[in-house]
Amino acid sequence: MSALLPALADPTDEPALRFPDGAVTYRELAALASDLGVRIAGRSRVAVWATPTLAAATGITAGLLAGVPVVPVNPKAGERELAHIVASSAPEVVLAAPGVELPAALAGLVRIDVDVAGRVPGAAGTTRPVPVPEEPPAKDPALVVYTSGTTGPPKGAVLSRGAIAADLDALADAWAWTGADRLAHALPIFHVHGLVLGTIGPLRRGGSLHHLGAIDGQRLAVAVAEGATMVFGVPTHYHRLAADFEADPDAGRTVGRARLLISGSAALTAVDHARIEKATGLAVRERYGLTETLILTAARADEEPEVGTVGRPLADTEVRLAPLPAADGEQPDEGLGAVEVRGPQLFSGYLDLPEATAAARTADGWFRTGDIGRWTESGLLALVGRQATDLIKSGGYKIGAGEIENALLEHAAVAEVAVVGVPDPDLGERIVAHVVPTDRAAADDDLARGLVDHVAALLAPHKRPREVRFVESLPRNAMGKVQKKLL
Numbered sequence: 001m002s003a004l005l006p007a008l009a010d011p012t013d014e015p016a017l018r019f020p021d022g023a024v025t026y027r028e029l030a031a032l033a034s035d036l037g038v039r040i041a042g043r044s045r046v047a048v049w050a051t052p053t054l055a056a057a058t059g060i061t062a063g064l065l066a067g068v069p070v071v072p073v074n075p076k077a078g079e080r081e082l083a084h085i086v087a088s089s090a091p092e093v094v095l096a097a098p099g100v101e102l103p104a105a106l107a108g109l110v111r112i113d114v115d116v117a118g119r120v121p122g123a124a125g126t127t128r129p130v131p132v133p134e135e136p137p138a139k140d141p142a143l144v145v146y147t148s149g150t151t152g153p154p155k156g157a158v159l160s161r162g163a164i165a166a167d168l169d170a171l172a173d174a175w176a177w178t179g180a181d182r183l184a185h186a187l188p189i190f191h192v193h194g195l196v197l198g199t200i201g202p203l204r205r206g207g208s209l210h211h212l213g214a215i216d217g218q219r220l221a222v223a224v225a226e227g228a229t230m231v232f233g234v235p236t237h238y239h240r241l242a243a244d245f246e247a248d249p250d251a252g253r254t255v256g257r258a259r260l261l262i263s264g265s266a267a268l269t270a271v272d273h274a275r276i277e278k279a280t281g282l283a284v285r286e287r288y289g290l291t292e293t294l295i296l297t298a299a300r301a302d303e304e305p306e307v308g309t310v311g312r313p314l315a316d317t318e319v320r321l322a323p324l325p326a327a328d329g330e331q332p333d334e335g336l337g338a339v340e341v342r343g344p345q346l347f348s349g350y351l352d353l354p355e356a357t358a359a360a361r362t363a364d365g366w367f368r369t370g371d372i373g374r375w376t377e378s379g380l381l382a383l384v385g386r387q388a389t390d391l392i393k394s395g396g397y398k399i400g401a402g403e404i405e406n407a408l409l410e411h412a413a414v415a416e417v418a419v420v421g422v423p424d425p426d427l428g429e430r431i432v433a434h435v436v437p438t439d440r441a442a443a444d445d446d447l448a449r450g451l452v453d454h455v456a457a458l459l460a461p462h463k464r465p466r467e468v469r470f471v472e473s474l475p476r477n478a479m480g481k482v483q484k485k486l487l
C-alpha cells in the first residue's frame with residue numbers, strides 16, 4: 001500500500017480543507033499537521049474533539065500522519081457516553097481548538113491546542129513540513145470509531161490504515177473520484193460517513209473538502225457555484241435540501257452543475273429521490289456500509305442508478321445473502337437473505353472486546369451486517385430491512401433502543417419503558433419512548449420534556465426521544481417479554 005495520504009508527502013498550494021472556521025492548502029495542512037504530529041508521536045491513542053472545524057480535521061490528519069490512532073469524540077456526547085468512550089479507548093492526549101472548554105471526562109488527559117488561526121492564512125510557501133515518523137504498516141489502527149449495538153454502551157470499531165485506503169480506492173473506482181474533485185457536505189466528522197469518506201476521502205485523492213457547517217440549500221448552491229463537484233449527505237439532508245430547492249429553484253439548478261450527489265447511512269425514500277432529481281436534474285446515487293465494514297456497495301458513476309438499490313459490491317468486496325431464520329413460524333420471503341460480507345475494508349475488531357468481535361462473524365469468517373437484502377435482476381443490492389428491531393436509524397445515526405431504555409430507567413419517574421423507532425419523513429425513523437410512570441399523576445408535558453433532556457444530557461442529543469408516550473402498561477407475551485411490535 002502507498003502512503004495513506006500521499007498528497008501530504010509532497011504538498012502543493014492546491015486547496016485541501018475548508019470549514020466555517022478557516023481553510024488550508026495542502027502545503028499549509030502538511031505544515032500544521034506534521035508539526036502537531038511530531039508532538040503526539042509515540043502516544044498510544046489521541047482523542048480529537050470532533051467539531052466540524054478545520055482545527056478538528058487538522059488534529060485528525062496529524063494523528064494519521066504520526067501513526068497515532070485517533071478517537072474522534074462527538075462534542076455533544078453526554079456525560080455517560082463520554083465517560084464510557086474515554087474509559088474504553090484510554091487516549092493519552094486530547095486535541096481541541098484553543099479556548100474550547102472540555103468536559104470533566106477529558107480533563108485528566110494531556111491537552112494540546114490545535115491552533116489553526118495562528119498559521120493561516122499566509123502560511124503558504126513559508127512553512128515546511130516537519131518530518132513525521134515513518135508510515136506505519138497497513139494493518140496498524142488508524143481510527144477507533146464508537147458505534148451503538150442493540151444493547152449496552154457503544155463499542156469502539158478499530159479501523160486500520162489499510163482498510164481505509166482500500167475502501168477509499170474502491171470508491172474512487174466506483175465514482176471516478178479524483179484529485180480534481182471538490183467535495184461539499186455538512187456531515188459530522190466523528191462518524192465514518194463524514195470522517196472516512198467525507199474528510200480522509202478527499203485528502204487521499206488530493207482533492208478538496210468544503211464543509212458547509214450545516215445543511216442549507218443556498219449554502220450548497222454557493223459551494224457548487226464555486227466549484228464543488230460532489231455532494232455527500234444522509235437522507236435527512238436530501239429531504240431538507242429538497243424543501244430548500246422547492247422554495248428556491250435557482251439553488252436547485254445550481255446544485256445540478258455538480259457531477260455526483262451521493263446519499264448513505266440510511267435509505268433515501270423514492271419521494272425524496274424524485275424531488276431532488278426534479279430540482280437538480282441529477283439522480284442521487286446511494287451507497288451502503290457500516291462503521292465496522294466501511295462502504296461495501298455503491299451505485300457507480302458510469303451507470304444509471306436504480307431507485308431502491310444501493311448499487312454493486314465495490315472492487316474486491318464479496319457480498320452474500322444467507323438464509324434467514326423463520327420468524328414466528330413464518331417462512332421468510334423468497335429471495336431475501338441476511339447480508340454477509342468479506343473484503344479488505346473490514347474493521348480489525350471491537351476494541352478490547354474479543355467475544356463481541358468473534359460474534360460479529362460467521363464460522364466461515366464472513367461479517368454479519370444485520371441487514372436484510374435481495375439482489376435485483378441487474379445484480380444490484382436492495383436493502384429491505386434489519387434483523388434486529390432494537391436498532392433505530394434516525395437522521396442516519398445508529399441508535400440502540402436498549403441504551404436509551406437503560407438511561408430512562410435511571411430516572412426516578414420511570415417505572416417501565418420500551419423504546420421504538422417509528423417512520424418519520426425527515427429523520428427516517430423517530431425515537432419514541434413508551435413510559436409507564438411511577439406516579440401517574442405526575443405524567444405531564446413537563447415530565448416528558450424532563451425525560452428527553454435527561455437522555456440528551458446523559459447520552460447525546462441525537463439519542464433523545466422525539467416523543468414520550470405515557471402508558472399504563474407495556475404489552476408483554478406469556479414469558480413477560482415486551483412485545484414491541486404491538487407498540
Ligand code: MCA
Pocket residue numbers: 076187188191192193194234236237264265266287288289290291294295394395396397398452453456457461462464
Ligand atoms: C434539541 N437540541 C437539544 C435538545 N433538543 N439538545 C439538548 N437537549 C435537548 N432536549 C439541539 C440539538 O443539540 C441540535 O443542536 C438542535 O437542537 C437540533 O438537533 P436535532 O434535532 O437532533 O438535529 P437534527 O436537525 O434533527 O439533525 C439532523 C441531522 C443529524 C443534521 C441530519 O441527524 C445528522 O447530522 N446526521 C448525520 C448522521 C451521520 O453522519 N451518520 C453516519 C453514521 P445544533 O443545531 O446546535 O446541532 S453511519 C456510517 O458512518 C455508515 C458507515 C454509513 O453508511 O454512512
Ligand code: AMP
Pocket residue numbers: 147192263264265266267268286287288289290291292310369370371383386393396397398
Ligand atoms: P452505522 O453502524 O451507523 O455505520 O450504520 C450502518 C447501517 O446503516 C447499515 O447496517 C444499514 O442498516 C444502514 N445503511 C447505510 N447505508 C444505507 C443505505 N444507503 N440504505 C439503507 N441503509 C443504509
